[in-house]
Amino acid sequence: MDLFGGLLDGPRARGAFALRTVMRPPWSLRILAKSPITVLAIVRGHAWVVPDGSEPVRLGVGDVAVTRAPLHYCVADHPDTAPEIVIHPGQRCTNLNGESLEQELMHGVRTWGNDPNGSTLMLVGAYESTSDISDRLLRVLPPVLTLSNDTWGSPLVSLLCEEMEKECAGQAAVLDRLIDLLLIAILRAWFTRPSASAPTWYRAHSDPLVSRTLQVLHQQPAFPWTLATLCREVGASRSALSRRFRDVVGESPMKFLTSWRLALAADMLCDPEATVGTVAYALGYSTPFALSAAFKRVRGISPQEHRLRAMRAS
Numbered sequence: 001m002d003l004f005g006g007l008l009d010g011p012r013a014r015g016a017f018a019l020r021t022v023m024r025p026p027w028s029l030r031i032l033a034k035s036p037i038t039v040l041a042i043v044r045g046h047a048w049v050v051p052d053g054s055e056p057v058r059l060g061v062g063d064v065a066v067t068r069a070p071l072h073y074c075v076a077d078h079p080d081t082a083p084e085i086v087i088h089p090g091q092r093c094t095n096l097n098g099e100s101l102e103q104e105l106m107h108g109v110r111t112w113g114n115d116p117n118g119s120t121l122m123l124v125g126a127y128e129s130t131s132d133i134s135d136r137l138l139r140v141l142p143p144v145l146t147l148s149n150d151t152w153g154s155p156l157v158s159l160l161c162e163e164m165e166k167e168c169a170g171q172a173a174v175l176d177r178l179i180d181l182l183l184i185a186i187l188r189a190w191f192t193r194p195s196a197s198a199p200t201w202y203r204a205h206s207d208p209l210v211s212r213t214l215q216v217l218h219q220q221p222a223f224p225w226t227l228a229t230l231c232r233e234v235g236a237s238r239s240a241l242s243r244r245f246r247d248v249v250g251e252s253p254m255k256f257l258t259s260w261r262l263a264l265a266a267d268m269l270c271d272p273e274a275t276v277g278t279v280a281y282a283l284g285y286s287t288p289f290a291l292s293a294a295f296k297r298v299r300g301i302s303p304q305e306h307r308l309r310a311m312r313a314s
Helices: 003-008 135-140 156-164 171-191 200-206 208-219 227-234 238-249 253-268 276-282 288-299 303-313
Strands: 017-023 028-031 037-044 047-051 057-059 064-068 073-076 085-088 092-095 111-113 120-127 144-147
Touching (some): 017 156, 037 171, 047 064, 057 064, 057 144, 064 171, 120 156, 120 171, 144 171, 156 171, 200 208, 208 227, 208 238, 208 253, 227 238, 227 253, 238 253, 276 303
Parallel strands (some): 028 085
Antiparallel strands (some): 028 073, 037 120, 085 092
16 A cells, blocks of 8 residues: 555545536536535536636546535536526435426436437446545545646546446446546645645655554554654654654544554445454454444444445445
């Protein structure tokens, strides 16, 4: 696990909303959905993202945008086009009178819009649960970030577009992983722009002490670490390690270890053969109850609830 992936704790989409949206002008979608993060990618034509209270942003072919809840916004062919379609929480689609448009506007597998031959083709990938995204990531992202095609490029957009049209065994898992990869590629490009103001934890690799500490925690999450044993391992005093780690990562080493263990637990619990007990012992918890208590305290749901949600999404 490299530092970038570890610090993001994922992302790990589970049953993400994935859709090819094909539109003919004039068109405007009012987005009221509560997805923690939504990725938009323009394959053909163009679209405007019009955030409430902010300036509109035009996206052309190859451009991408990432929006973050609780932002409400419109996506349209022009900033002045009035919305005619509303996307509600749960990705429920209606007209302005609240009448469902979901079946009326479907055009085959994961393809939706007002015209199957419309001039604009846009990919939408939305994370539907906050447990799929690191809080550390959500805290530093702006409500809307965009990248133009000339400042980034990735074959993932074309691949995702092709996969969205398929209906094969395990397709939901394939789309989840592609959306994860696309989001990480976008964030990597965005954080490394010349004008970027990347969060300090993203730049952790430039601090030898913090980088070494993170590597140790990533590689040995089940070890019964204390601050004292961790300091001996990395060759630093308690005060020096605590201060440097908090300055760079934004939390204490032990709090980071807890969040890292729970991120791993969330993944392991999706294995139908794993139990809370086996996961607990694999990650250094003394009892299944200890893992359950930590999981509920940090993530707001029990390990069993997390497993059920993942099973329903798969």
